Amino acid sequence: MQVKSQKNKLSVQHPNQRLLRQMNATLNRKLKSIQHHLTIQQTDLQQHLMKILQDGHRPPKVDPPKVVYKQLNVLLITPCMDREISSMSVLLEQSLRHLVKNIYEIKTIQPIETYLDASNTDLILLLGGEEALPEENIEALRASPIKKAIWLSDPSGVKHLESVISLFDYVFTQDAANIPSYQRMGNALCYEVPFPPNPNVFYPQTARKHHESDVYIIGDAQPGSCLFEFANHALLSGKKVRVEGKGWKRRNGAFIPVQAHEDREWLYNGAKIVIQDNSSIRSMLEVAACGTFQLISISSTVDPDTDVFQSYNSLEQLVEKFDYYWNQVEQRRLAASRAMAYVKYNHSYFQKSLQLLDRIFR
Structure with a gap:
């Protein structure tokens, strides 16, 4: 009877032993995972410390002295x-x-x-x-x-x-x-x-009658360009138009070509609206310094960070803005004044x- 009792006791303990083995196996797996992560962290820390020590022996980066x-x-x-x-x-x-x-x-x-x-x-x-x-x-x-x-x-x-x-x-x-x-x-x-525009030359002045014009176009008459197409628009009908650039004599004999010897400061002051396309930045600044309103192609903007210059990038925009500013004289003067102030203080x-x-x- 004693032997039988011991067998029964062993049979009861057996499931507990299996549970303990499973728990030990699970704990060992987790411990190995933790140990692996600790090893990686220790390696990273050692590399970081080595980098700090190496950087400490390097000469500090010296910027060149600023010129006074x-x-x-x-x-x-x-x-x-x-x-x-x-x-x-x-x-x-x-x-x-x-x-x-x-x-x-x-x-x-x-x-x-x-x-x-x-x-x-x-x-x-x-x-x-x-x-x-x-x-x-x-x-x-x-x-x-x-x-x-x-x-x-x-x-x-x-x-x-x-x-x-x-x-x-x-x-x-x-x-x-x-x-x-x-x-x-x-x-x-x-x-x-x-x-910069010469302030003794390019400034608001009262032009004489023979310097006056309704529109002053600066740029070449290239087929397909905005200026080329705009030259025949009805908005220019009956207006006095000066042109400066290549191809205008062949294009429209009614326009007045600007001669090389003519003083631009008087022509700029005598114009009501100047239209420029792919012309020099210098001429744009000089027109603005005279206090004359101008429309410039977006490809030749003086400064991409400023919106003081009225620009166009298509024939439709040129027609729309020209028509608006031709009829809104006060808005035209306000825009010209803003551009003149910008040039005075930023392009001196x-x-x-x-x-x-x-x-x-x-």
């Missing part, structure tokens, strides 16, 4: 014969005097060797670029380690400038389309920086001088 403009000495080289650029050089020099320590102006024909002591001169800036430099000045510029920049007027293209461009580290042009050509001529950094000689320095020294 008020410590700079600038040599400004200006043309002798170009009256327009000579007039602009006065405004540029006056602006730079507010920004740099010293500015020395000489003409292209004067020897520059005495100004090229690297300890005294920090920047050489040539304005214009149309007048030929004496051979001794070319050699002096080529040999000098001083930063050299040229602010081109480039009115007659880029072909003749190859020997000049190679002398400079920075090239500033009136037209972004010239940049690829200039880059092929040397190793200069090239930027589009149009000349002081702002452009600062932009040049930032491009060179920042």
Whole structure:
């Protein structure tokens, strides 16, 4: 009986043992999983600590010291014969005097060797670029380690400038389309920086009768363009229209072609509405400085961040906006005043001088 009792006892304990084995197996699996994650975390922590120790032995990254403009000495080289650029050089020099320590102006024909002591001169800036430099000045510029920049007027293209461009580290042009050509001529950094409107020339004035027009169109009469199609629109019927660009003589003999010698400041002031398509940024700024309303194609917007210039990107938009502003004189004047104020404060000689320095020294 005792043996039988013990057998019964063992038979009762057997299920409990199975349960314990299952629990142990489950706990072991979980412990292994936890141990695996702990191992990974420990490895990551060790790698992180090693990186911190390695970075601690590296020299800290040092940014180049900022150039203080008020410590700079600038040599400004200006043309002798170009009256327009000579007039602009006065405004540029006056602006730079507010920004740099010293500015020395000489003409292209004067020897520059005495100004090229690297300890005294920090920047050489040539304005214009149309007048030929004496051979001794070319050699002096080529040999000098001083930063050299040229602010081109480039009115007659880029072909003749190859020997000049190679002398400079920075090239500033009136037209972004010239940049690829200039880059092929040397190793200069090239930027589009149009000349600001001369405030002594381009400002609101009362034009004489023979300078007046209803519409002044600036741009080529290319088949398929907005200007080409707009030229025959009924909205221009009976209006006095001036045109500046290629193809207009063949297109419409009733339009008045603008001659190269005519003073643009008077024509801009004499126009009620100026329409521009793919024209230079400089002409847009000059029209705005005269306080004249203009419509410009969206592809040639002066500044993509501003909405002060009324633009169009289709014939339909051009027709719609022209019709509206022609009949809403007060709205036309308000839009022209906003554009004039924008140009005055954002495209002055002081702002452009600062932009040049930032491009060179920042």
